Amino acid sequence: MTSLLKVDNVVKNFGGLTAVSDVSLTLNTDELVALIGPNGAGKTTLFNILTGVIPPSSGSIVLAGREGTVALNGKSAHKIARLGLSRTFQNIRLFKELSVLDNVMIAMTSRYKEGFWSSIFRSPKFYKTEAQMKAEAIELLKIFEFQGQLDTAAKNLPYGIQRRLEIVRALATKPQILFLDEPAAGMNPDETEDLTQLIMKVQRTFHITVVLIEHDMSLVMKIAQRIYVLEHGSLLAEGTPEEIQQNDKVIKAYLGEEA
Ligand SMILES: Nc1ncnc2c1ncn2[C@@H]1O[C@H](COP(=O)(O)OP(=O)(O)O)[C@@H](O)[C@H]1O
Numbered sequence: 001m002t003s004l005l006k007v008d009n010v011v012k013n014f015g016g017l018t019a020v021s022d023v024s025l026t027l028n029t030d031e032l033v034a035l036i037g038p039n040g041a042g043k044t045t046l047f048n049i050l051t052g053v054i055p056p057s058s059g060s061i062v063l064a065g066r067e068g069t070v071a072l073n074g075k076s077a078h079k080i081a082r083l084g085l086s087r088t089f090q091n092i093r094l095f096k097e098l099s100v101l102d103n104v105m106i107a108m109t110s111r112y113k114e115g116f117w118s119s120i121f122r123s124p125k126f127y128k129t130e131a132q133m134k135a136e137a138i139e140l141l142k143i144f145e146f147q148g149q150l151d152t153a154a155k156n157l158p159y160g161i162q163r164r165l166e167i168v169r170a171l172a173t174k175p176q177i178l179f180l181d182e183p184a185a186g187m188n189p190d191e192t193e194d195l196t197q198l199i200m201k202v203q204r205t206f207h208i209t210v211v212l213i214e215h216d217m218s219l220v221m222k223i224a225q226r227i228y229v230l231e232h233g234s235l236l237a238e239g240t241p242e243e244i245q246q247n248d249k250v251i252k253a254y255l256g257e258e259a
Pocket residue numbers: 014017019037038039040041042043044045046
């Protein structure tokens with residue numbers, strides 16, 4: 001396990017509000033990390049910063065990945081996605097009218113540079129790339145048990161399956177790090193259990209780093225190897241599930257709510 005993403009002293013101010021305050025953390029290769037904390041703690045904001053949706057006010061983010069060592073500060077979301085950081089959002093963002101297969105193929109196009117011009121001129125290269133993309137998309141969809149549903153419109157899938165499709169879309173960009181923002185939100189217990197298995201399978205099958213924002217503590221404690229706890233924009237604690245469960249600060253600030 002080696003260090004993959006190093007986040008140092010990241011701050012995000014929205015006007016007078018400090019949503020993320022001096023956060024430093026490290027993500028290693030091939031691990032499943034959870035980011036927990038009460039509503040408004042800054043979890044989504046931190047994801048937005050790390051994936052280039054918004055710039056940090058200050059601080060540094062350095063990826064030591066397959067393209068060498070790259071500073072991510074100031075890079076666009078598109079560039080960061082190409083460097084291998086992929087995410088899902090708290091709200092489902094599928095193309096609802098499009099098929100399952102098309103949803104995944106669109107996500108893949110971000111990896112192919114010639115997409116735009118060759119799709120206009122329909123060059124042989126376009127056909128080759130499209131055939132290749134389609135085969136890859138189908139293979140990925142099979143792993144996640146979408147066979148038989150490739151032509152189904154996304155809007156006709158049950159909610160839990162739509163969320164699963166979102167994860168497949170995020171994986172279609174071949175990430176090194178996958179960020180999942182409350183993937184179990186709105187799911188029933190069966191769907192949550194399925195999702196838990198799926199996230200573990202994704203992490204193990206692809207040997208990628210998965211960062212999970214999740215409120216369901218039993219899910220977090222079951223699958224996370226390490227946990228970061230955020231409160232009022234600051235890191236309160238870091239550790240294994242056992243360490244976090246016994247951490248006095250965490251018990252007081254967070255787990256205490258339910259105790
Ligand atoms: N674009 C924004 N503009 C202003 N304030 C924001 C913005 N995004 C988030 N915030 C504020 O930052 C804080 C952290 O929010 P968020 O990161 O969504 O928390 P969490 O995901 O932990 O619930 C909240 O007080 C929220 O209202």
